Amino acid sequence: MVKVEIVDEKDNSPYASGSSAAASSSESLSSVDSDISNDDETIFDRLAALVDIVPPTTRHKITSNLASAGSFLKTTGKxxxxxxxIVTTSALLVGLPLAVSLEDEAKVVAQEKEALEQQAGQQMLSSGLYPSPASSAPKPLVPPGF
Structure with missing residues (x-):
C-alpha cells in the first residue's frame, strides 16, 4: 500500500524565498556550477543531448523528409x-567520325575547285584574252612632240 506524505517545501528547499535561507545555504553557486561542468563532456555530447528537446513526432517528420530528399537527390543524380x-558517348562515336569525314570532304572540294581554276586560267592564257607578261609592261610616258 502507498502512503502519501505532505512535505513542506519551504523547510527543505535550498532556494527558499526568505533571505536568511539563501544566506544560510551551505551550497554556493560556484560549487553548483562546478558540479554541473564535466571536463569529459564534448560538444558532440552536448549536441546529442539536445535531441530530447525536439518531440519524437517532429523528429520523425524531419528524418523522413531528409530521407526522401536524399533519395530524390540520389535518383536525380543517377x-x-x-x-x-549517353550524350558524351554518342558524340564520340557518331559526331567525331562525322566531323572528320566532313573535313576530308571539304578538303577534296577545295582541291577540285583549285584544279578547275587552274584549268580556266590556262585556257584564258592560251586563247589570248590575257596579254602575255612581256607585252603587259607599262609604256613610258613621253609627251608628244619629243
Missing part, C-alpha cells in the same frame, strides 16, 4: 549522370 554518359 539519371542526370546516365544522360550525360
Amino acid at each position: 539519371v542526370v549522370g546516365n544522360i550525360v554518359w
Whole structure:
C-alpha cells in the first residue's frame, strides 16, 4: 500500500524565498556550477543531448523528409549522370567520325575547285584574252612632240 506524505517545501528547499535561507545555504553557486561542468563532456555530447528537446513526432517528420530528399537527390543524380554518359558517348562515336569525314570532304572540294581554276586560267592564257607578261609592261610616258 502507498502512503502519501505532505512535505513542506519551504523547510527543505535550498532556494527558499526568505533571505536568511539563501544566506544560510551551505551550497554556493560556484560549487553548483562546478558540479554541473564535466571536463569529459564534448560538444558532440552536448549536441546529442539536445535531441530530447525536439518531440519524437517532429523528429520523425524531419528524418523522413531528409530521407526522401536524399533519395530524390540520389535518383536525380543517377539519371542526370546516365544522360550525360549517353550524350558524351554518342558524340564520340557518331559526331567525331562525322566531323572528320566532313573535313576530308571539304578538303577534296577545295582541291577540285583549285584544279578547275587552274584549268580556266590556262585556257584564258592560251586563247589570248590575257596579254602575255612581256607585252603587259607599262609604256613610258613621253609627251608628244619629243
